[in-house]
Amino acid sequence: MNLLHKALRIRPLSAEELVRIPSRLQRNVISTTPFTPNQVVIQGEKKQSFTFDHVFGPETTQKEIYDKTVMKLIDQFLEGNNVTVLTFGHTSSGKSYTMGTTEKSTHESKGIIPRSITTLLSCVNSTQYKTRKPFMKVSFVEIYNDESTDLLCEGGDRKLNTSLTGLQEIRVNSAEEVTGLLSLGQLNRRSNAQDLNRHDPDNSHVIVFSPKLNKQFDGEWVTVTSKFHFVDLAGNEMVRSFGLEHKLKEHFTSTNELTTKVAIGNAICALGDPSENSTFLPYKGSKLTRILQNYLCNNIQALIIACVSPIEYNIKETVNTLEYAKHARKIK
Ligand code: ADP
Ligand code: MG
Numbered sequence: 001m002n003l004l005h006k007a008l009r010i011r012p013l014s015a016e017e018l019v020r021i022p023s024r025l026q027r028n029v030i031s032t033t034p035f036t037p038n039q040v041v042i043q044g045e046k047k048q049s050f051t052f053d054h055v056f057g058p059e060t061t062q063k064e065i066y067d068k069t070v071m072k073l074i075d076q077f078l079e080g081n082n083v084t085v086l087t088f089g090h091t092s093s094g095k096s097y098t099m100g101t102t103e104k105s106t107h108e109s110k111g112i113i114p115r116s117i118t119t120l121l122s123c124v125n126s127t128q129y130k131t132r133k134p135f136m137k138v139s140f141v142e143i144y145n146d147e148s149t150d151l152l153c154e155g156g157d158r159k160l161n162t163s164l165t166g167l168q169e170i171r172v173n174s175a176e177e178v179t180g181l182l183s184l185g186q187l188n189r190r191s192n193a194q195d196l197n198r199h200d201p202d203n204s205h206v207i208v209f210s211p212k213l214n215k216q217f218d219g220e221w222v223t224v225t226s227k228f229h230f231v232d233l234a235g236n237e238m239v240r241s242f243g244l245e246h247k248l249k250e251h252f253t254s255t256n257e258l259t260t261k262v263a264i265g266n267a268i269c270a271l272g273d274p275s276e277n278s279t280f281l282p283y284k285g286s287k288l289t290r291i292l293q294n295y296l297c298n299n300i301q302a303l304i305i306a307c308v309s310p311i312e313y314n315i316k317e318t319v320n321t322l323e324y325a326k327h328a329r330k331i332k
Contacts, residue, residue: 151185
């Protein structure tokens with residue numbers, strides 16, 4: 001059974017934006033009301049409202065997001081379901097901050113990945129699971145320009161083919177080991193090594209956490225492998241990977257409109273109902289598409305977190321993100 005949970009996170013205005021963006025464009029355009037906590041109203045040329053399973057305003061802490069959305073998926077995962085947590089939105093909307101793929105963080109600002117890993121490892125090492133001989137492994141892939149790179153591969157060729165043959169899966173025993181591997185992976189990012197002129201840090205990252213647990217079925221012990229995927233989906237990469245550049249150019253006249261609009265929609269709809277969407281989602285054999293296809297279609301508990309900025313300056317991207325989150329279908 002596929003199940004899709006939808007959340008929205010509105011990030012706070014940053015100190016850097018206060019300086020850079022003209023004050024008239026700093027007007028807050030997105031609001032929540034205490035009476036309808038799952039709804040947001042966006043005030044652009046017209047007023048529109050959108051409903052989510054959870055709405056998190058600018059004051060929300062990292063812990064609150066984790067406790068209210070991700071924690072309940074951990075049990076599902078330990079019982080053998082595949083879980084995917086995906087953040088999406090325009091550049092600088094807070095995707096990586098929410099996911100916790102950015103390098104430096106304090107205890108409070110730790111994102112979803114380090115929090116999940118701490119919980120998962122402590123569960124697996126608890127007595128309840130210990131007898132099932134658990135075995136935890138982690139992989140870390142970066143997708144940029146439709147090429148995937150194994151960020152945990154030391155030396156040699158780090159490029160991966162579409163089926164991710166030879167992807168490093170490193171055995172881990174503690175949360176510290178995982179954090180260490182993720183920092184190592186950050187150092188191996190293509191953007192650091194090869195493309196010093198590139199100003200856009202918005203790459204897609206997929207982190208897979210896969211334990212093997214022994215489980216008893218009808219008196220027999222079998223090994224169950226479920227996967228926990230963390231996807232930090234870059235807006236630019238979505239357009240490219242879903243093979244939509246062409247399609248988009250036919251439908252939209254301006255590049256601005258072309259950005260994330262249809263691309264996010266298709267990606268998100270694919271989460272909801274793969275069978276129905278395969279007809280209009282052009283799976284063109286791009287790496288990200290194939291990776292996501294595997295991760296999103298089979299017995300998945302998926303959580304998508306739409307990330308937006310609160311101000312008028314970003315209103316166009318914000319409306320796009322909200323509209324596409326709206327079209328993500330919920331399978332019961
Ligand atoms: P994205 O990955 O969507 O491009 P980032 O996660 O890198 O965006 O966020 C852009 C900037 O805003 C970063 O400097 C990040 O630390 C900051 N930021 C994002 N969300 C929050 C938040 N909820 N609270 C504080 N700072 C945030
Ligand atoms: Mg990012």
